[in-house]
Every structure is written in C-alpha cells, then in structure tokens.
Amino acid sequence: MTDTALLISVSDLVKTFGPMRALDGVNLAVAPGEVHGFLGPNGAGKSTTIRVLLGLLRADAGHARVLGGDPWDEAVRLHRRLAYVPGDVSLWPNLTGGEAIDVFARLRGGFDQRRRDELCERFDLDPTKKGRTYSKGNRQKVAIVGALASEVELLVLDEPTAGLDPLMETIFSDAILEDKARGRTVLLSSHILAQVEKLCDRISIIRLGKIVESGTLDELRHLTRTTVTARTARPATNLAQLPGVHDPSLEDGHVTFEVDAEHLDTTIGHLHSLGIRSLISHPPTLEQLFMRHYGEDLSEARSGASR
Amino acid sequence: MSAATTTSRRARVESSTGSADALAGTGTLIRFVLRRDRIRIPAWLAALTVYTVGTAASFAELYPTAEARQAAAETMGTPAGTAMTGPTRYLVDYNLGSMMGHQTLGFAAVLVALMSVLMVVRHTRAEEETGRAELVRASVVGRHAHLIAALIVATATNVGLALLLAGGLAGLGLEGITVHGSLLYGATHAAVGIAFAAVAAVTVQMTEHARGASGMALTLVGLAYVLRAAGDSGEGALSWLSPIGWAQATYVYVENRWWPLLLPLAVAAVLLAIAMVLSTRRDVGAGLRQTRPGAARGSAALAHPAGLALRLHRGLLIGFAVALLVLGVAYGSILAEVEAMLAGIDVLEEALADIGGATIVDSFASMIMTVLAIITSVYIVLAGLRPRAEENDGRVEPLLATALSRHTWVASHLAVAMVGGALVMLAGGLGFGITGALVLDDPAIVTTFAGAALAYVPALWVTGGVAVLLFGWLPRAALVAWVLPTYGFIAGYLGQILQFPGWMRKLSPFGHVPQLPAAEPDVMPLIALTALAALLIAGGLTGFSRRGINAT
Incomplete structure (x- = not known):
C-alpha cells in the first residue's frame, strides 16, 4: 500500500x-x-x-x-x-x-x-x-x-x-x-x-x-507459538529435545507444550509417530503475544516483588 | 429501610457530637499540612514581617521630627486619607507608633486575612475538590480532622506572626513604638487572621469549589475593608461591623485597648461551631446545595469559541464587576464629606498644588482610581491565566483535537479577559461616578470618572499581556504574572504612603497612567501602553503556537 x-x-x-x-x-x-x-x-x-x-x-x-x-x-x-x-x-x-x-x-x-x-x-x-x-x-x-x-x-x-x-x-x-x-x-x-x-x-x-x-x-500468530495438548499411545518423553518446542509437561498421560509456528509440522509428525489419541491445538491468544514481548518485564517485576 | 436510616442517623449524631473519633488523625494531618506548606508559611511570615518592620523603619526616616509627623497627620486626616488608612483618633498624638496603627494596620490586616483564607481553603475544600480528601478520609481520619488541622495550622501561623511582629517592632527601639503596643499590634493581626480563617471554614462548607470558597471569603475581606473605610471617613459606626475596624479600634500605641480583639475571637468561635455543624450535614466533596440538572443540549452560541470562553469566565467576570461597582458606590457615597473637608488646611493646599491645582475631590478620586485599577488587575491576571488553568486541567486537548485552532482558542479567552477587564474597571468608575454625581449634585462627574477609569485600561492590558506572554513561552512560570498586580499595589498604593521615589512608580504600568481626574489628560502614554500590550499578546500567541500542549 x-x-x-x-x-x-x-x-x-x-x-x-x-x-x-x-x-x-x-x-x-x-x-x-x-x-x-x-x-x-x-x-x-x-x-x-x-x-x-x-x-x-x-x-x-x-x-x-x-x-x-x-x-x-x-x-x-x-x-x-x-x-x-x-x-x-x-x-x-x-x-x-x-x-x-x-x-x-x-x-x-x-x-x-x-x-x-x-x-x-x-x-x-x-x-x-x-x-x-x-x-x-x-x-x-x-x-x-x-x-x-x-x-x-x-x-x-x-x-x-x-x-x-x-x-x-x-x-x-x-x-x-x-x-x-x-x-x-x-x-x-x-x-x-x-x-x-x-x-x-x-x-x-x-x-x-x-x-x-x-x-x-x-x-x-504465525510469528509465534501454538499451544498443543495431546494424548499419545506411547508416552511423549523426549519432546524437549525437538527444535522449537517449549515447556513440555507430562501429566496424566497428556502432554502440553508450546511450539514455534515453523516447527509445528515436524513436531506433530513426531507425535504422530507416537500414536495420537487426541489432539487439541489452539493459536496463541493475544495475551500470549503480548506477554512474549513483555515477559522479561513481568519476570523482573515478579522477582523484584519477591525480593 | 427504616432500621438502616435510624442506624445511620444515630451514627451521624454520635460522630457530630464531638467524640474523639471525629478528630482522629488530626495530628498526622497537621504534620502533613506543615510539610506541604513548609515554603509557603515561612514566605508569608517573612513577607508580612518585613513589610511591617520595614514600614516602621521607613516612617522613622520619612518623618524624623514631630513637625513632619504633624504635617502628615493633617493630610491623613482628610477623608481621602482616612479612607485609605484608619480612624482619626490615631491622629491625636501622631508618633511613629500611632502612624503604624493608623496607616499600616488596615492593609496588613487585609494581607493577613488573605493568607488565612487561602491557607484554610487550600487544605480543606481544595483537597475535597481534587478528590484527595476522599482518599485520606477513607483511612483512619475523622470527619472534622481536615478542618481542625487546617485551622490549627492557620491559628498557629497567625500567633507566630503576632510574635514576630511584636519582636520585630519592639526591637527597632523607635520613639512611640512601645513593647506593650507592639504586643498588641501583633495580636491585632492574629485576631483578624483567626477570624477570617474561621470565615473560610464556613465558606468551604457551602460551595463545592475551592475557588468559590476563596472568592466568598475574600469578598467578605474586601467588604470588611470597605466598611471600615466608609466608617472611618464618615460617622464611624460602619467600622464596628468590620473585623479590620475592630483591629484598628484597639488604638494600638495610642490607648492600647485589648478588649476590641475579643470581638474577632468571639466571631471566630461562633463561625467554627457553624462550620462544624454544616460539615456534618453534607457529603464529602459536596456543597450544601444539591446541584440541579442543567441543559441537556449545548446552544450554538456555546459551541462558538467566544461563547464557550464567555461561559467559562462568566462567574469571575460578574463577581469582579459587581465587587468593583459596590466599591465604587461606597467610595462615591462619601464624596460630599470629602468635599466638606476642603477649606483652610494649609498642608493640604500645598499637597494639592503639587498635582496641578486639582480640587480635593479630584485628588481623592485619583487615589480611588488607583485602588480600582489594582483590584481590576487581579481580575485580568486571573482571566488571562485561565487558558493555562484549562491546559493544566486537561480540558484543552480534546478541544484542540476538534477543528478549533490554537489561535482561536486562546484569542477567545483573551478577548473575554481583555474586554472583561475594561468592563470591570468601567463598572468601578461608573459606580463611583454615579454616586459621586448624586451626592455632589454634579452630573459631569459621571463622565469624568468613567473616563478616568478607562484611562487605566491600557495599563491593565499590559498586565494581562504579561500573563499571556508567560503562558506562551514559560507556561510553568505563568504564576509569575502575579508580580505586576502585586508591584502595582506596592508602588501605586503603599508608595503613596511610604513616599517611594518616582522611578519606582514608573516600573509599574500603572505608573504611566495619567492620574485622572486630578492630572491633565495625556494620550501618549495610553497609546504606548496599548501598543506594548499588543506586542506582549502577539508574542505570547507566537510562543503558544510553537509549543506542545502540557509538554513543557
């Protein structure tokens, strides 16, 4: 334009x-x-x-x-x-x-x-x-x-x-x-x-x-991470080693993690190899977008408050 | 519902019957007030002490001999003299002490009243209006704590002033200025100050606005001064209606009577009781009167920039015009007595010869014109600084985000301020002239006095122009514009009593105005002043068009 x-x-x-x-x-x-x-x-x-x-x-x-x-x-x-x-x-x-x-x-x-x-x-x-x-x-x-x-x-x-x-x-x-x-x-x-x-x-x-x-x-949203919650046949234990995957947590047979947009395809491919039983993926909320830029301010403020 | 009402009524009765709860937090608030006023209070005390002690010292220089003082007594004994000073009883033994009681006390009392009113309003209604009081009252702070804290600080300041004055005056060791008299002299100031602090304590209950509360209280200060001026020039009875009159009725340094000071203190006690009752009958932030609904729509005139400015200036403009009119009428009504004083006073005739053989009425009128012009200059600075107030309060940005240009916006305020200033001055001149014409049976006085009043308009515009210039270039320092009215008062009014050299008068724009009707009319200075005012205003507009809003 x-x-x-x-x-x-x-x-x-x-x-x-x-x-x-x-x-x-x-x-x-x-x-x-x-x-x-x-x-x-x-x-x-x-x-x-x-x-x-x-x-x-x-x-x-x-x-x-x-x-x-x-x-x-x-x-x-x-x-x-x-x-x-x-x-x-x-x-x-x-x-x-x-x-x-x-x-x-x-x-x-x-x-x-x-x-x-x-x-x-x-x-x-x-x-x-x-x-x-x-x-x-x-x-x-x-x-x-x-x-x-x-x-x-x-x-x-x-x-x-x-x-x-x-x-x-x-x-x-x-x-x-x-x-x-x-x-x-x-x-x-x-x-x-x-x-x-x-x-x-x-x-x-x-x-x-x-x-x-x-x-x-x-x-x-494309520039940032998608949140994925999945249930797989075999436990998804080594997700943290995959590129672009952040904060995976395994609980009750569910794995929840965030993944960078460009690595979504390979990560889902990996889950597929483990046998997907259920899969929920949602795009980042604006809050997540916003927090991505202000995350460091927030953690600084929080550590300041706890000091 | 009824149970709740009963409970709340009982709670109200309990809290208003002076239980300690109603005063909770007063101590903390007193310290807070002192902290906020840590510059103001010493500045007021220093200024008032320097003014008083300096005046006494300059009297000693100006009137070194008994003959010189006797000559002064004769000029001051005229109605013009007593109107601007005090009752003639001081003239019996005109030594340096009685000169202070006669010439200085009345004005100093006005200044002390001003200090006390501003101090009380600043810490009570102004706090409520801004919403800060609500925040404070939500903590452990009683219903009366704000008011009592403000009054305690005001009282303490006045007592401090009394001691400073007593010490300063007695310390001079001048003839006629005794220690006993100096103590009483200081006490008169404190009594007037405390009385007007209590007046403000009542006015702050009545209106929601700090400006309205100060305006009401200061109107009463002005009225007190006019009553004593009229009383002293006439029969004397009116002076007994005025706290300033009571202070002068002590005949300090002459008779040293203490009992008249019981009157202001009694009035203060009554007013305090009224203020406390009133404050329990209203909500925090509210006045006594419920606000009524107004127009649902704005008229086309209101949406015109000049219409909006006029509406915003209306209260101030009408208030000052009425005040000046009343003042003019008060002074005009004593003109006959002024004229009757004429014959046979040598000193007077000499003094009058100095101003080109004017009549005593004319010289009295010239002096009154100066007074009217100084008061009008207060209006023109208040009105000229209104754009700054609008900017400070954040009301300009949405206005200037409309198709209203900066120049139109400022110009509309200035038009109202400048034309309004001329009208206020004219109101004073007309009130003075019309009553004067009636009592002297001389219709020509109306036009003469109105013309004399209008001669001050260019000087008033210069005063307003300085405010505009500051607004344009140094908005943070806009309050410096108050220097001109203050200096105009010092040089033009006190200068007459203290006999300042001529160049000091000329530093004030008012010093260039021909002293009509006593002096010969002279158009040149008026043209020059008008041109200067135009330059100042143009300069201010240029500065404003270059700067950010609320940015500097």
Missing part, C-alpha cells in the same frame, strides 16, 4: 521530554477502513504518539501524516475529519454533559443530532448533569458519545473504555463494529486485550517507545 493511501502513516517518530526518550523511532501505518489496535503497557508511548498525531505535541524527528496532512501544520483542517477520545476525560465542572458533547461535536463541524440522542440512550448517559457530578465512567461516555456522533472519517481513541463497566464496554464494542461496517477508520489504543482481539483488524505493539510487532492477528 502506498504512503498516500494510508490514513495514518508514521515513520521513525522521535519525541523526547528532557532526558526521557518517550518515542524512539515509532513506525505506524493505518489503512482506510481498518480498526487498528495500538497495544502497550502504561508509559510505552501510546498516548505520546497519539498526541503527536493530533498536533498537540511537536515531534523532534521523524515523519507523521494523518489523513494525508501534516498533523502539526494542518491541525485544524485535519481535525474536521477526525474525532478523539482521551483516556482520562476532564470536563468543565459547571457545564452539563450534554453541553460538553455539543461543544465538542459542533466545534468539529458535522454532527448528527439524532445519532447523538440515540447514543446517549444506548450508553445510558444523563446529559443534564453537571460535569463535576459525573463519575469517571460517565465522563468517558460524554467523550465517546461526542466522538461517535460526529461525522468524521477517523476515530482516534486512547483507552476509551477505561472506567466503563463490562456492559458499557460491550455497547462500545458494538458501536465500533457498526462504525467499521460504515467504513470508518479507527485507531484504538487499549490494553484490554479481549477488546482488541474482538475489534481490531490489525495490531501494533509498542514497547519503550518502539513498535515491536505489527500486523494482523493471524500474521502475529
């Missing part, structure tokens, strides 16, 4: 805050019509990337295009075509939620009153309450309704469901899937992996200011 056809294209983006290198060469490509998941733990650089894409921060180096324009120089023109939901919505204490929604939506330009009312209803949001009286989840809903009711091509959502209850999260997912069906493009930053797995066509994983993985869920 050429650079101009992409709705968001970012290459080698660098942003430093004093000595801290928040973005260290980020590359990101979002194609029209896709829901793109942007994954990473707190502090990895998700929000900083998004704030550069919105022209709120100026990048120190690299290249960023949003909707074909420069996010810093052409901010206003581009913002007519996109809507943004921050992860922590701060409202004016003395304006009602309804007023805030309308302020955001009207300032953006095109705005569908009927859809706004319908969304208020769906998200069970009382628009007559003052900003200061809303809970975190309700403030989040104000921003979501304002964004979804806007007639825009691109939604930039930065952990939009932080603080929403599971029911609202489901309603949010439905609304995003409807928008996707209408051809809207979405950049969804999140660390709710199930949500990303359900909604996103393509995924980019960011770590320490760098994209460490990018592609469709299938592509990413």
Whole structure:
C-alpha cells in the first residue's frame, strides 16, 4: 500500500521530554477502513504518539501524516475529519454533559443530532448533569458519545473504555463494529486485550517507545507459538529435545507444550509417530503475544516483588 | 429501610457530637499540612514581617521630627486619607507608633486575612475538590480532622506572626513604638487572621469549589475593608461591623485597648461551631446545595469559541464587576464629606498644588482610581491565566483535537479577559461616578470618572499581556504574572504612603497612567501602553503556537 493511501502513516517518530526518550523511532501505518489496535503497557508511548498525531505535541524527528496532512501544520483542517477520545476525560465542572458533547461535536463541524440522542440512550448517559457530578465512567461516555456522533472519517481513541463497566464496554464494542461496517477508520489504543482481539483488524505493539510487532492477528500468530495438548499411545518423553518446542509437561498421560509456528509440522509428525489419541491445538491468544514481548518485564517485576 | 436510616442517623449524631473519633488523625494531618506548606508559611511570615518592620523603619526616616509627623497627620486626616488608612483618633498624638496603627494596620490586616483564607481553603475544600480528601478520609481520619488541622495550622501561623511582629517592632527601639503596643499590634493581626480563617471554614462548607470558597471569603475581606473605610471617613459606626475596624479600634500605641480583639475571637468561635455543624450535614466533596440538572443540549452560541470562553469566565467576570461597582458606590457615597473637608488646611493646599491645582475631590478620586485599577488587575491576571488553568486541567486537548485552532482558542479567552477587564474597571468608575454625581449634585462627574477609569485600561492590558506572554513561552512560570498586580499595589498604593521615589512608580504600568481626574489628560502614554500590550499578546500567541500542549 502506498504512503498516500494510508490514513495514518508514521515513520521513525522521535519525541523526547528532557532526558526521557518517550518515542524512539515509532513506525505506524493505518489503512482506510481498518480498526487498528495500538497495544502497550502504561508509559510505552501510546498516548505520546497519539498526541503527536493530533498536533498537540511537536515531534523532534521523524515523519507523521494523518489523513494525508501534516498533523502539526494542518491541525485544524485535519481535525474536521477526525474525532478523539482521551483516556482520562476532564470536563468543565459547571457545564452539563450534554453541553460538553455539543461543544465538542459542533466545534468539529458535522454532527448528527439524532445519532447523538440515540447514543446517549444506548450508553445510558444523563446529559443534564453537571460535569463535576459525573463519575469517571460517565465522563468517558460524554467523550465517546461526542466522538461517535460526529461525522468524521477517523476515530482516534486512547483507552476509551477505561472506567466503563463490562456492559458499557460491550455497547462500545458494538458501536465500533457498526462504525467499521460504515467504513470508518479507527485507531484504538487499549490494553484490554479481549477488546482488541474482538475489534481490531490489525495490531501494533509498542514497547519503550518502539513498535515491536505489527500486523494482523493471524500474521502475529504465525510469528509465534501454538499451544498443543495431546494424548499419545506411547508416552511423549523426549519432546524437549525437538527444535522449537517449549515447556513440555507430562501429566496424566497428556502432554502440553508450546511450539514455534515453523516447527509445528515436524513436531506433530513426531507425535504422530507416537500414536495420537487426541489432539487439541489452539493459536496463541493475544495475551500470549503480548506477554512474549513483555515477559522479561513481568519476570523482573515478579522477582523484584519477591525480593 | 427504616432500621438502616435510624442506624445511620444515630451514627451521624454520635460522630457530630464531638467524640474523639471525629478528630482522629488530626495530628498526622497537621504534620502533613506543615510539610506541604513548609515554603509557603515561612514566605508569608517573612513577607508580612518585613513589610511591617520595614514600614516602621521607613516612617522613622520619612518623618524624623514631630513637625513632619504633624504635617502628615493633617493630610491623613482628610477623608481621602482616612479612607485609605484608619480612624482619626490615631491622629491625636501622631508618633511613629500611632502612624503604624493608623496607616499600616488596615492593609496588613487585609494581607493577613488573605493568607488565612487561602491557607484554610487550600487544605480543606481544595483537597475535597481534587478528590484527595476522599482518599485520606477513607483511612483512619475523622470527619472534622481536615478542618481542625487546617485551622490549627492557620491559628498557629497567625500567633507566630503576632510574635514576630511584636519582636520585630519592639526591637527597632523607635520613639512611640512601645513593647506593650507592639504586643498588641501583633495580636491585632492574629485576631483578624483567626477570624477570617474561621470565615473560610464556613465558606468551604457551602460551595463545592475551592475557588468559590476563596472568592466568598475574600469578598467578605474586601467588604470588611470597605466598611471600615466608609466608617472611618464618615460617622464611624460602619467600622464596628468590620473585623479590620475592630483591629484598628484597639488604638494600638495610642490607648492600647485589648478588649476590641475579643470581638474577632468571639466571631471566630461562633463561625467554627457553624462550620462544624454544616460539615456534618453534607457529603464529602459536596456543597450544601444539591446541584440541579442543567441543559441537556449545548446552544450554538456555546459551541462558538467566544461563547464557550464567555461561559467559562462568566462567574469571575460578574463577581469582579459587581465587587468593583459596590466599591465604587461606597467610595462615591462619601464624596460630599470629602468635599466638606476642603477649606483652610494649609498642608493640604500645598499637597494639592503639587498635582496641578486639582480640587480635593479630584485628588481623592485619583487615589480611588488607583485602588480600582489594582483590584481590576487581579481580575485580568486571573482571566488571562485561565487558558493555562484549562491546559493544566486537561480540558484543552480534546478541544484542540476538534477543528478549533490554537489561535482561536486562546484569542477567545483573551478577548473575554481583555474586554472583561475594561468592563470591570468601567463598572468601578461608573459606580463611583454615579454616586459621586448624586451626592455632589454634579452630573459631569459621571463622565469624568468613567473616563478616568478607562484611562487605566491600557495599563491593565499590559498586565494581562504579561500573563499571556508567560503562558506562551514559560507556561510553568505563568504564576509569575502575579508580580505586576502585586508591584502595582506596592508602588501605586503603599508608595503613596511610604513616599517611594518616582522611578519606582514608573516600573509599574500603572505608573504611566495619567492620574485622572486630578492630572491633565495625556494620550501618549495610553497609546504606548496599548501598543506594548499588543506586542506582549502577539508574542505570547507566537510562543503558544510553537509549543506542545502540557509538554513543557
């Protein structure tokens, strides 16, 4: 896909805050019509990337295009075509939620009153309450309704469901899937992996200011391990010696192990030679994908905690 | 249901009847407050002590002889003089001590009240508004612990100030500044401070917002000052409605009466009791009034950048305009008494000759215009820094992620701040002029005074412009913008009492404003100030267009 056809294209983006290198060469490509998941733990650089894409921060180096324009120089023109939901919505204490929604939506330009009312209803949001009286989840809903009711091509959502209850999260997912069906493009930053797995066509994983993985869920899965549980006629004792097999464990005549995608064929061949009685194989969950990149952080944190 | 209600009611009664539980954690919170204010409290104490002791020392230099002091007594005895200082009873024996009681005490009392109000609000309502109090109250911390901790620290700070002032003044060893008088002088400050700390203890119960609570309490401080100004220039009865009036009624260094200080302390005790009852009748984080539902939709005007800015500035703008109007009316209503003082005071005529043969009414009006302009400069800095507050609170990013440009956003706030500042100043000038015209039966005063007020507008814009420049280039240092109103007050107001050299006045933008209506109108400085303001604002906008949001 050429650079101009992409709705968001970012290459080698660098942003430093004093000595801290928040973005260290980020590359990101979002194609029209896709829901793109942007994954990473707190502090990895998700929000900083998004704030550069919105022209709120100026990048120190690299290249960023949003909707074909420069996010810093052409901010206003581009913002007519996109809507943004921050992860922590701060409202004016003395304006009602309804007023805030309308302020955001009207300032953006095109705005569908009927859809706004319908969304208020769906998200069970009382628009007559003052900003200061809303809970975190309700403030989040104000921003979501304002964004979804806007007639825009691109939604930039930065952990939009932080603080929403599971029911609202489901309603949010439905609304995003409807928008996707209408051809809207979405950049969804999140660390709710199930949500990303359900909604996103393509995924980019960011770590320490760098994209460490990018592609469709299938592509990413292909790069990583499959979990296999098998029951064989003869005990599968020497699996650990096979290339690409990890953590085999034998229990109750079942063997469970993970295997790298490129060694799946030979490993199953080996099991076959032992006489397969039953075989369950499932692709890696997003959580496993994610943990593969953050595994060392996790084990460090755990050993730190136990010390 | 009813059983649960009964239990909760009983629990409420128990906790509000002053059991030790309601105060649990107070000690820890006191240490916490001291830790958070470890810079603020010493800074306030140092500033107030230096101000007071420095004033006393400069009086000794300015008025070395009894004749010089007697001459000062005659100028200060005019209505203009008493309105900005204190009651005439101090003038009987005008030594260095009674000069302090007369000229310095009233303003210092305002500053002490300001310190106490800000301190109490900062550690009570501001904590609740940000939600931090909820976190603290969820631990072993009683219902009244926050309030009592804040009040104890405020009281201790005021007592500390009293001792510092007493020691500092008595240590000067100046004629008329006795040890007994110095102790009382310090005590007057503490009494006023404690009274207004208690006022803040009540206002923080009433509104959900720290700004609203400080605003209410500081309005009462202003009212206390205006009441004593009006009382001292007139019959004197109004001064007895004001804690600042009570402090001055000690006639410190003249008669050294201690009993008037019982009044502020009694008021403080009553207010504290009211505050504690009120706080048991409300939820953490809530005010006394339930918030009512508002509009379900935003109007088209609200979604216009200027409409949104106007809505956000509305409360502050109306509050200041009304305050200035009331202040102008208060000063305007004593103009007849000012005029009646005119005849036969040689010193006065000399003083008036200095400002080009203006009438006593005109020179009084010029002095009041300075006061109105300094208060309006507080508004213009508050309003000019509003964009910074919006940025800090994280409300700008979603706005600027819409098709709203940075320039339009800032410009809409600045338009409201700058036009609003002019309107606030005009409200003061009109209130002053209209009541003045009525009491003096001279309609021309309305336009003269309104024009005199408007002459300050370019200087106000420069003050606001500095705030904008800081916002654009050094947002973290935006609070430095407060230097201008502070300096304007020191140079323009205290400078008149302390007779600062002319160049010190000229450092403030207000020092370049012709002293209308006493002085000749001069358009050139106004044009120059307007041009400077435009440059400052343009510079600030340029800086803002180059920097990241919430990044520096």
